[in-house]
Amino acid sequence: MKSGKFEVLSKKELQTIHQYTLEVFEETGIKVEVKKMREMLADVGCIVDQKTKIVKFPPRIVEDYVKKAPREFILCGADPKVQWVINPDTRVYGGLGTLINIYDLETGEYRPTTLKDIQNHLILIDHLDYIQSNQMDIWPNDIPMQTIHAQTIRFWAKNCRKSFGMGAYGVLATNDMMNMVEIAMDGAENIRDKHPYITIISIQSPLSTAQIQLEGLMILAEHGQPALMSPEAMAGTTAPVTLAGLLVQHNTEVLAHIIMAQVVNPGTPVMYGSVSTIAEMRRGTVALGAVETGLISAAATQMAHFYDIPCRAVAGATEAKTLDIQCGIERQRSLQMTAMAGANYITCVGTTESTTAGAHELTVIDNELIGMIERGIRGIEVNESTLALDVIKHVGPDGNYLMEEHTQKHFRKEHFIPRLCDRDKRDIWEKGGKRDMAIRAREEALKILAEHEPRDIDPNLARELDNYTEMVANRSLDEFYAAEWEA
Amino acid sequence: MTDALIQPLRDAIVEMKIDETEDLCRKCLDASLSPIDILNNSLIPALDIVGTLFRDGDYFLPDVLMSVKAYNNCYTVLEPLLKGGDYKPRGTVLLGTVAGDIHEIGKNILLALLQGNGFDVIDLGIDVAAETFMEKARETNPDIIGMSALLSTTMPCMKEVIDLFTEAGIRDKYKFIIGGSPISQRFAEEIGADGYGEDAQAGVELAKSLMI
Numbered sequence: 001m002k003s004g005k006f007e008v009l010s011k012k013e014l015q016t017i018h019q020y021t022l023e024v025f026e027e028t029g030i031k032v033e034v035k036k037m038r039e040m041l042a043d044v045g046c047i048v049d050q051k052t053k054i055v056k057f058p059p060r061i062v063e064d065y066v067k068k069a070p071r072e073f074i075l076c077g078a079d080p081k082v083q084w085v086i087n088p089d090t091r092v093y094g095g096l097g098t099l100i101n102i103y104d105l106e107t108g109e110y111r112p113t114t115l116k117d118i119q120n121h122l123i124l125i126d127h128l129d130y131i132q133s134n135q136m137d138i139w140p141n142d143i144p145m146q147t148i149h150a151q152t153i154r155f156w157a158k159n160c161r162k163s164f165g166m167g168a169y170g171v172l173a174t175n176d177m178m179n180m181v182e183i184a185m186d187g188a189e190n191i192r193d194k195h196p197y198i199t200i201i202s203i204q205s206p207l208s209t210a211q212i213q214l215e216g217l218m219i220l221a222e223h224g225q226p227a228l229m230s231p232e233a234m235a236g237t238t239a240p241v242t243l244a245g246l247l248v249q250h251n252t253e254v255l256a257h258i259i260m261a262q263v264v265n266p267g268t269p270v271m272y273g274s275v276s277t278i279a280e281m282r283r284g285t286v287a288l289g290a291v292e293t294g295l296i297s298a299a300a301t302q303m304a305h306f307y308d309i310p311c312r313a314v315a316g317a318t319e320a321k322t323l324d325i326q327c328g329i330e331r332q333r334s335l336q337m338t339a340m341a342g343a344n345y346i347t348c349v350g351t352t353e354s355t356t357a358g359a360h361e362l363t364v365i366d367n368e369l370i371g372m373i374e375r376g377i378r379g380i381e382v383n384e385s386t387l388a389l390d391v392i393k394h395v396g397p398d399g400n401y402l403m404e405e406h407t408q409k410h411f412r413k414e415h416f417i418p419r420l421c422d423r424d425k426r427d428i429w430e431k432g433g434k435r436d437m438a439i440r441a442r443e444e445a446l447k448i449l450a451e452h453e454p455r456d457i458d459p460n461l462a463r464e465l466d467n468y469t470e471m472v473a474n475r476s477l478d479e480f481y482a483a484e485w486e487a
Numbered sequence: 488m489t490d491a492l493i494q495p496l497r498d499a500i501v502e503m504k505i506d507e508t509e510d511l512c513r514k515c516l517d518a519s520l521s522p523i524d525i526l527n528n529s530l531i532p533a534l535d536i537v538g539t540l541f542r543d544g545d546y547f548l549p550d551v552l553m554s555v556k557a558y559n560n561c562y563t564v565l566e567p568l569l570k571g572g573d574y575k576p577r578g579t580v581l582l583g584t585v586a587g588d589i590h591e592i593g594k595n596i597l598l599a600l601l602q603g604n605g606f607d608v609i610d611l612g613i614d615v616a617a618e619t620f621m622e623k624a625r626e627t628n629p630d631i632i633g634m635s636a637l638l639s640t641t642m643p644c645m646k647e648v649i650d651l652f653t654e655a656g657i658r659d660k661y662k663f664i665i666g667g668s669p670i671s672q673r674f675a676e677e678i679g680a681d682g683y684g685e686d687a688q689a690g691v692e693l694a695k696s697l698m699i
Contacts (some may be wrong), residue, residue: 410548427685
């Protein structure tokens with residue numbers, strides 16, 4: 001068993017990126033869009049300019065506070081018995097994206113997303129073996145924006161045993177999320193040591209912060225709940241065009257957010273995130289389907305592990321518009337590169353168009369893809385039983401192994417057994433209606449949705465979640481904006 | 488009392504416990520259960536369950552073959568006792584891989600599955616000449632003659648076998664079934680075979696349907 005990691009940076013290069021990062025921290029600094037946060041940073045020794053909102057971090061602060069981030073935390077599902085350890089050596093997969101359009105599972109029509117779509121997505125994730133987590137990956141167009149988080153958390157708690165999360169959308173929404181998760185898990189004490197809800201903090205590149213995201217981060221840290229620091233810097237527009245330069249800037253941005261979480265509440269679980277990629281140089285748009293995304297994700301993973309922090313990285317992303325060959329190539333390549341790099345929370349199953357659109361079929365297909373990739377990473381197990389010397393001697397020339405007990409005992413572990421990839425003879429395939437992979441995935445998705453049954457949760461908790469959702473629905477959009485803190 | 492023995496035997500076959508089934512079968516006989524009852528209530532239901540598990544995608548060939556092995560361990564015990572009574576096999580099948588071809592994995596899978604479905608099977612092995620098929624057919628009087636080929640170069644030998652039987656005027660005494668990677672339904676029709684199975688399981692279904 002010798003399995004090599006996909007690495008793109010040497011130890012010396014990691015050290016150099018770290019040193020240059022310290023220089024950016026000290027000389028250029030980060031723009032911090034929340035006054036309260038700037039004050040807290042000033043208190044611990046950062047140099048703060050309240051007028052420009054620029055905060056400069058001395059190297060000592062950077063190194064001290066990054067060290068406070070834990071190496072490991074426990075992720076659990078809405079069912080608290082379902083748990084995963086998140087650390088630099090483990091790996092889970094999840095959804096993530098902001099799908100605003102989707103291919104309709106029944107009609108195949110490309111159309112705006114609805115609440116039903118995110119609900120179906122949660123059900124699929126609940127059932128798919130290789131996907132452990134998901135975010136509010138699909139943005140419904142048919143309900144008011146300020147109710148999306150409440151509607152989805154309620155549905156998640158009632159239907160999905162796995163972990164969930166979404167972006168931090170300001171003071172009111174993030175507080176709602178914490179409140180509802182506490183209701184769903186029957187009390188704040190039940191999320192202290194294990195965490196069912198993982199929140200994405202989007203970072204404004206270059207070297208800035210988004211006010212509502214930062215407010216969300218501060219609230220998460222106060223609750224000790226995990227935050228995923230995720231810049232989407234684009235080489236050529238919001239970051240240097242050179243990937244090494246992007247990494248220096250990206251590293252500064254991620255570390256700044258990790259430090260802020262640790263300043264608010266030392267020991268808050270965090271992940272070093274990356275959605276960074278290149279810009280499409282004809283139009284200046286994002287290109288998550290690019291091969292460079294895999295390189296950057298691998299480098300980000302190495303940087304994260306350099307700091308002994310788990311890494312979240314984007315993968316499974318494509319620029320394809322349909323479920324075509326490009327779609328397959330790009331998602332496979334990025335998932336494989338990222339997984340082989342050793343990223344610990346790998347996201348974006350089920351998406352297309354830089355994660356702004358997608359298809360339920362792809363979620364099902366990505367599940368199988370991940371199974372294959374994980375089989376690849378597991379490598380070749382070598383021991384007395386797998387070397388099969390006795391069986392080779394027993395079967396001998398011209399024999400066959402199919403009827404050997406050894407075969408029956410080992411085949412399920414040694415071979416990955418696909419559900420969707422077709423390996424039948426042409427005759428059988430033709431008899432079955434000449435179905436391609438997308439059609440088989442659609443049927444699988446429809447079957448899962450038809451067979452799903454909601455979780456059996458305490459009716460009192462269910463009622464509390466309903467009441468909370470109704471309270472959120474009765475709020476006006478103005479109330480949301482009014483709740484934000486001073487910038 | 489009977490259920491207490493019949494069910495564990497059935498389950499042991501389904502669960503591929505090849506080291507236990509013979510003992511369990513002998514225990515049934517020691518408890519004075521009749522061989523035919525053991526066959527009908529343990530062995531055959533077990534393989535029905537295995538068949539369902541295979542169709543549903545839960546069992547794979549190695550599982551099925553291991554269950555058949557467990558079944559055969561019992562059947563070997565029961566067979567001499569059954570011969571005197573009412574029991575008749577579902578049919579007799581003569582199997583062989585045609586001349587020039589030595590690829591017999593598919594044929595052997597079919598063999599095991601046919602046994603597991605109550606057929607008596609006579610295996611002629613590999614590289615079987617047309618004349619040998621004829622000679623053995625006259626000797627053993629099978630209901631079905633099954634031929635396999637993996638190579639497209641050996642496929643024509645299947646036609647030679649059927650032609651030889653036709654010339655001898657005994658073609659209609661037997662049902663001919665064929666299978667193998669390059670074989671298709673069209674080819675089966677072209678050479679005048681009675682049926683074709685795209686895989687071993689389909690071969691079993693085909694054999695069953697030809698016995699009705």
